Every structure is written in C-alpha cells, then in structure tokens.
Amino acid sequence: MRIFDSHAHYDDSRYSEDFQTVMDKNKAAGVEKIMLAATDLDSSKHLIEMAKSNSLFLASVGIHPENAKYAKKEDLLEIEALAKDPAVRAIGEIGLDYHYGSDKEEQKFYFEKLLDIAEKAEKPVIIHSRDATEDVMNILRSRKIHNGVVHCFSGSKETAAELLKMGYYIGFTGVVTFKNASRAVENVAAVPIERLLIETDCPYMAPEPHRGERNDSSYLTYIAEKISEIKNISPEEVAEITYNNACRLFGERGK
Ligand SMILES: [Zn+2]
Numbered sequence: 001m002r003i004f005d006s007h008a009h010y011d012d013s014r015y016s017e018d019f020q021t022v023m024d025k026n027k028a029a030g031v032e033k034i035m036l037a038a039t040d041l042d043s044s045k046h047l048i049e050m051a052k053s054n055s056l057f058l059a060s061v062g063i064h065p066e067n068a069k070y071a072k073k074e075d076l077l078e079i080e081a082l083a084k085d086p087a088v089r090a091i092g093e094i095g096l097d098y099h100y101g102s103d104k105e106e107q108k109f110y111f112e113k114l115l116d117i118a119e120k121a122e123k124p125v126i127i128h129s130r131d132a133t134e135d136v137m138n139i140l141r142s143r144k145i146h147n148g149v150v151h152c153f154s155g156s157k158e159t160a161a162e163l164l165k166m167g168y169y170i171g172f173t174g175v176v177t178f179k180n181a182s183r184a185v186e187n188v189a190a191v192p193i194e195r196l197l198i199e200t201d202c203p204y205m206a207p208e209p210h211r212g213e214r215n216d217s218s219y220l221t222y223i224a225e226k227i228s229e230i231k232n233i234s235p236e237e238v239a240e241i242t243y244n245n246a247c248r249l250f251g252e253r254g255k
Helices: 019-029 041-053 065-070 073-082 104-121 133-141 157-166 182-190 217-231 235-250
Strands: 003-008 031-036 057-061 088-097 125-130 148-150 169-172 196-198
Touching: 003 196, 003 217, 003 235, 019 031, 019 217, 031 041, 031 217, 031 235, 041 057, 041 073, 065 088, 065 104, 073 104, 088 104, 088 133, 088 235, 104 125, 104 133, 125 133, 133 157, 157 169, 157 182, 169 182, 182 217, 196 217, 196 235, 217 235
Parallel strands: 003 031, 031 057, 057 088, 088 125, 125 148, 148 169, 169 196
Antiparallel strands: none
C-alpha cells in the first residue's frame, strides 16, 4: 500500500521532540508523499524549507482563515513571491472559518487575495471551509479557475455535488471513522473515488481508534479501511487511487 497524505501540519511543535520517529512510523505504514498545509507567512517559509530538504514533502503557501486577523497586507506580497517557487505545489490552506470568527470581512479579504495569487501562479488551492459554506461557495462561484481540493469536507451532499461539477477534489479526514459520522459517510459514498483525497489534518482529527490523540499519517490506514467499506473496494485500491488523485492535483509524478 502506498499512501499520499494530502493535508498535514508537520511544522507543528507537537512533532518537534520525536519528528524522525513519526516519519519512520509513517514510512512503515506506506506513506510516500505528504502535502504540508501552510497556516501563515512564517509557516509558508518553513514548509518550503522542509520540502526542499526531504522529497517526502510537498509545500503549500497561504494564510489559514483563523490567522487572517494576525496577517498583514505585506504578507501577501511575500506569499505571492514564494508561490513561484517550484517546491510550492498549492496555495493553502485558505478559505473562511466562521466557527469562532467575528472577523468575516478580514477573512474574505485574504481569501480573495490568495485566490488571486493562486490564479496568477497557476497553482491549485487547498480550501478550508467551516461554518461558512454560503460565503465560500459564492466566492468560488465567482472564480474562473476551479483547480483544488476542499479539505476536511463537512458540507452537504448538494454542496459536494456542486464542487465536483466545478472541478474540485474533496478531502476526507479521520472524521469518517467517528461513530456519529453519518454525514461524512454519506459524502464519501456520493463522491466518485477518482475525485476523493485522504488526509490527516494532523496533529488534529485522529481517526478511531485513536480519536483525541495526536494524529499522524500512518493512521491514514484506518481512513482507507473505512472508505473501502463504504466504496466496496479494497483498502489498497483506496490508497492507490487517492495517491494518484493527489499526484494529478499537485503536479507530482504518480504511476
Ligand atoms: Zn489544516
């Protein structure tokens, strides 16, 4: 089995003490590629360094919507310059998160500007959308380019169908393994396997039976297993097809 983790945060300090041990565990599980999702300007720079020193990693650059309130307009100029780097395979994670957000206008400002950067750099986007479906969809509908993934998808079947029609991939995390995950399970069933990505969003979102613990890419085997039950194919097929999907999206050589 070879696995592509399409969304991870290995620059998180929770890995600083045992980084190599985690990577060895990932390798033993078949993890061959990991897309690192940026959360702000500093993390964008850090991820490019990580991707350049280890062929396991692909980098993205961006500003997470929860960090819009800390961002400066000048950060966008730096991110635009970084986006040209060949190690950068996506602009992300970007989007809207109204869960705690009282800064909707700031979030929308950065989301739009980062979409402009993605269009100019001709790179795919990694979209984060939480409690903000209507505004995210309105912004995406207003765009010409629809190359990307909506990660940790938690929307309705109707929203998934519209995103698929636009051309997006849909990313699923450990949430599909949770006991109360009927919506995620329905969405996995509705999304064609050729348009589906698997992701950890680690260190968050660990799947059952590790829910609540620090997550890592080796746990994608549980997610592949769960999706294989829903799709009625083998876990190996789930891993291989989603591996190739992520390669196609992020411009990496697959098979
Ligand atoms: Zn993330």
